[in-house]
Amino acid sequence: MPELALTWATALHRLWQGVIAIDDREDLGDLVLPPLMALPGVGAVWGLRHRAGGEFLAHRWAGLPLESDDRILAERFAVSGEEATAAFGTLAAHGLTRVLAARFDVAGEASGTILVAVDDRADARFVATCLAQVVEVTREAVRRIAAHRAEQQQQTRDALLAEASLQMDAVLDATQTMHRVARMTVPAIAEGCLVFLSENGRPVLHSGVHVDMRRLSAMLDDPAQTGRLAEFAATAVRDGASRNAGADAQVLRARGRVIGVLVFLFDRDADRIPPAAFLRDVASRAALAIDNSTLYEQRRREVAAMQQHLLPNRLPVVAGLSVAASYTVGDEVLEVGGDFYDVVERGDGAVAALIGDVCGRGVEAAALTGLARHTLAALLAEGISPVRAMSSLNARLHRHGSWRFITAGVALLRPAGDGFRADWTSAGHPAPVVLRRRPPNGPGRGGGVPLGILPRAKLGRSRLSLGPGDTLVLFTDGLTECRDADGRMFEESAFAATLDRLRGAPADLLVKELGQAAAAFGGGQADDAAIVALQVGEN
16 A cells, blocks of 8 residues: 555656646646556546536546446536446446546636546545545646636737737728728627717717628618617617627727727637627727827818918919919828918919918918918019019018028919910929920929028029910929838939820819829828919910
């Protein structure tokens, strides 16, 4: 007996060492059953994993296989926790006379039962002691495996949250953000995800993703199902959250207000559904991303509307000329820019096209933009020369005391023969281009110093001639200085080719496509860009 006790102590020591290394419950039977099977008089060791309600998840054995009628009887004893004082099933045929049983439970995990069948040679008391020790080893192994799994799950969830936050915050378009919110959760967190936004006190579906999009489409095409989903979301708003067997609804709350509900759809075992705290965290990050993108779009609309008030409502209809203009607000810009333009007719038959750019953005830049455009337009319309008009504006800027400066240019067009003569006056503004009906094009000359820098305006002057079909193109530097991913400017790489492609295009189409080409070149317009085109009619 002492020798047997020593042998068992060695085996038990190895079992405890094995507990440290094992990380999968599926491998647990291979660790704990063989040492019991090695005890004298033991003919079979069976391990069963089961839930409290009697659902059996796994069967393991050493010695005699756990099969047919033996399995049914073993499951009965596992649930009841009884010991069989007499062998059952095929055990008796193998000379086994008694079955010892020991059950263990670990919080949050499936229970387990180990059955040991012995013959008359076995020391039942010693085997029972060994079984109790193995159960302790097994319980600790299950606890460690569960803790390891929980740690891995938490790491996975943390990584999912980090990645989801990056993906959700990567765009500032509200519709795209809501789609990304739903897409980031499927299938890692749930089989489906629906984004509801609160509108007039009711949740309205705005986006949805599912691993089986046909199934989702069928669900959303069914008014009864969509009604139940909307009611489920409304319940979450009322109660703070809502959960049933196949779904979980979490309130989207940002900056102290409810903006909607995130509904997760599950088609998996209950133990694979993430905890409510994790789903709340996902919803919290999603709410902030959606709210940010919504506020951004609202601010963008406000900026665009304010910017439009700084531009002329309409351009004049001029005999012999087609006049068009476009203004593109720079991407990711939430302040009013300083670009401006206008076209005015003068009493002497000339037409003055003006364009400019106030340094910087924001309220002060917007104020100077309005001042500059209205001052130049009013003076030019009264027949004052571009030189005097720009000198007057320069003086006003100095009286204003602002540190900001303005680049500006005025093209004064007068009929000349079958075309027009254009006198260009520049205060540090990019020179215009004459897009000829037939190449080559005619670049203008800039020159001068931006207004607001020197006490007396220093201006550059040049003259251009426009024939039938020619187009004078004025623009701000937001067009030509737009850069691609490699840092190349539109002016250097694609401006001339784009103008050549647009040769002969109507003035309104030219300004539209020229602006779009620059934006596409830069992957989105980085700065505001104003374009004015004056096209001479063909006889």
